[in-house]
Amino acid sequence: MTPPATATAIREASDEDWAWRMVLQGRDHLRLLLSRHDGSEAAWEALPSTTGHAGFDVLLAALTAHEFEAVDQAPPDWTKVEALPDPWVPEHPFLDHDEIIEQTPDYLARLNIFVPNRDLTTA
Template identity: 75%
Template sequence: MDKDSRAVSQLLNDALIESGLSQAAFATALGTSASRFSTYRSGKTKPTAQFFLRARRLAHALQAAREYRIMSAPATATAIREATDDDWAWRMLLQGRDHLRLLLNRHDGSEAAWEAAPTPTGHAGFDTLLAVLTAHEFETAGEAPPDWTKHKPLPAPWIPPHPFLNRDEIITQTPPYLAQANIFVPNRDLMTA
């Protein structure tokens, strides 16, 4: 392996460590497979300059988010996946969304922690909801949403149980951007203190 290829391999290894993610999770965050990322790290395959720069930028943003104790998209998906019940999963989703808002308001590039694609939560509804909420926050901030947020609507309506609203009330109180994804949650349940 030539000197430049060794340097690229080392910098990708450094980016992986800096990201704080496993190789598989960091590969997902970058939009590639773990096996493909492994070939980049070993120098068997040369990544594009764009991929290389993206890996370094996302790794830096993920590390900064951890240092600030602010959730990233991968951290939010993990918190949802590890939640012991749907109420806690919902709290983690909204906390992550609120952290994204904070990062988008910083205008310092730290929002790249939300460009990192998350691994699946284990629930199609939460996966799609996380993607839709993330896209909505980026669009509201005047930024282009990350590629991973482009999800197809759920094949069947997802209407999480509500303590006092009936099905029709939930549907009529759902914001259009969620209804388009076949997710029905009243706008009031998206508010946080």
Template identity: 80%
Template sequence: MDKDSQAVSELLNCALAESGLSQAAFAHALRTSASRLSTYRSGRTKPTAQFVVRAGRIAHALHEARAHRIMTAPATATAIREASDEDWAWRMMLQGRDHLRLLLHRQDGSEAAWEAAPGPTGHAGFDTLLAALAAHEFEAAGEELPEWTNVEALLDPWIPEHPFLERDEVIEQTPEYLSRLNVFVPERDLVTA
């Protein structure tokens, strides 16, 4: 392996270690496959400079978020997937969204922790809602949307059961950025974690 390929391999190995994720999870966060990341790390395939820079930036942001106990998109998806009940899943969703707001407010690049694509939550509605909320926050902050937030509308409407609103009231009180994805949650239920 030539010196430049060796240097790229070392950069990616350092990024993987710093991310705190498994190779498969880090590859997913970077929107590539584990096997492709492996070929980049071994030097068998040469990644683009953009990929290497992005891997380092996202790995560093994930590390910093973990060190400060800030939820990232992958951590939020995991928390939702592992929630003991739906109420806790909602809390984790909104807490993650609130942490994203905090990172976007800092304007120091730490929002890159939310550029990392999350794994599945185990529920298509929560997957779509997580992407929609993240996209909404990035857009509100005037930042470029992470690629993973570009999702298709659900085939069937997801209208989670509400404790005191009727179905029609939930639909009526849902913001447009959610309803166009066939997700129906009243705006006031998204206020705080």
């Protein structure tokens, strides 16, 4: 997946759960490309269109920047985004509002996105 393909998959998702899967799948594909050390991560320089949801737009940018920074590479310019004007705290099946905020990584909280770190983990 590339940023444009990931944004399209999120936008076309049939529900929010599928949108979450798509953003994490895109992030995981980026992680794989970064691990190859063959320049294939350059595909992630491409500017995505909107996902149709400001929260997912900023989340995609934040996850992308975080992955590049984790391997000491400069993230693409399009990942430099402003924080959401209002907090985005998606509903969670097991955690209450305060627990979600408490368990959110700093790099997301700075952008006014609140998602527990464990929900960003994939197999």
